[in-house]
């Protein structure tokens with residue numbers, strides 16, 4: 001690849017690709033966003049980096065803005081982290097430090113990071129198989145609210161959220177008996193774009209309060225406007241105790257991450273979780289500009305409208321192509337499953353669609369942490385409806401070709 005502009009990437013032969021993964025789901029404002037570049041260029045004249053022991057203007061302004069846009073009960077911001085994995089690990093440490101408990105609940109299919117601890121907390125064994133599993137102690141994995149292929153074979157119309165009810169059994173019989181927190185992505189990102197019903201979060205909040213553990217929302221993919229709300233927790237109407245932010249905060253690719261927490265969880269001294277490039281002044285300027293842009297109501301309603309357009313087209317594709325299974329998403333966090341004729345996940349067909357899409361100028365990623373059969377549509381949030389139409393037209397052409405070749 002040679003260069004990127006907006007939602008597009010261009011290779012060394014000048015071929016154009018719509019990047020449906022916005023790089024690693026982190027370019028909320030697309031490639032080379034001009035306003036962010038200007039903010040960063042200006043910041044670079046004053047201060048690129050100082051030790052996070054000192055406050056700088058760009059960091060201070062970013063902290064204020066983050067407090068403004070995160071859910072109301074989250075009044076503290078910790079910026080001394082270097083990315084999503086260290087934000088999640090820091091969130092877990094902050095909660096453990098406060099409530100003096102050590103157990104963690106996490107979801108099957110989740111991806112919360114790649115440090116030893118967050119790898120263990122993530123919900124798929126293939127990541128752990130080659131590594132020392134000692135830090136797996138105290139982590140209990142539970143099935144998510146994956147209604148399309150329910151772990152408990154329930155129907156969501158009358159299951160009464162059995163998947164939350166059953167967590168009590170995991171706590172009683174499978175945990176270390178000392179649960180500090182549950183960490184979850186409100187919509188599973190590297191899993192199968194699983195979107196739980198709102199009721200799930202109501203029940204989960206009640207469970208956490210009953211058992212006295214904290215709810216940590218990993219909003220590293222779902223945050224910064226991805227769902228048409230600043231955070232997915234606002235879409236689902238639930239307040240977590242701690243919320244982690246990374247990826248999209250850098251706007252056009254700057255490395256910045258944060259932990260937002262309730263007051264009490266911030267009692268841990270910052271130096272217990274502090275990384276050299278955390279709260280970098282240059283990246284903070286990018287983060288602030290990104291938040292100013294994304295928090296505009298017109299920006300967020302564009303995400304909803306473009307997302308609705310794509311969902312409508314995908315639902316029509318589901319009727320047209322028998323190999324398309326469930327279509328699900330909120331805002332521009334969208335995924336669809338590819339099935340065989342028995343309705344089972346088809347990895348081979350998913351890969352074939354992915355390859356044909358690439359040949360036709362669409363970069364799409366699959367769901368390695370799930371069955372691998374979900375194709376994701378999570379482009380930069382600046383996408384217009386016209387661009388979304390172009391994306392869907394190319395995808396329809398690709399799916400037509402697949403249909404014909406399998407007739």
Ligand SMILES: Cc1ncc(COP(=O)(O)O)c(C=O)c1O
Nearest residue numbers: 083084085111112113189220221
């Ligand atoms: C939901 C989620 N959490 C955590 C991480 C880890 O973030 P990082 O790669 O910045 O450490 C990722 C990265 O893909 C992610 O998608």
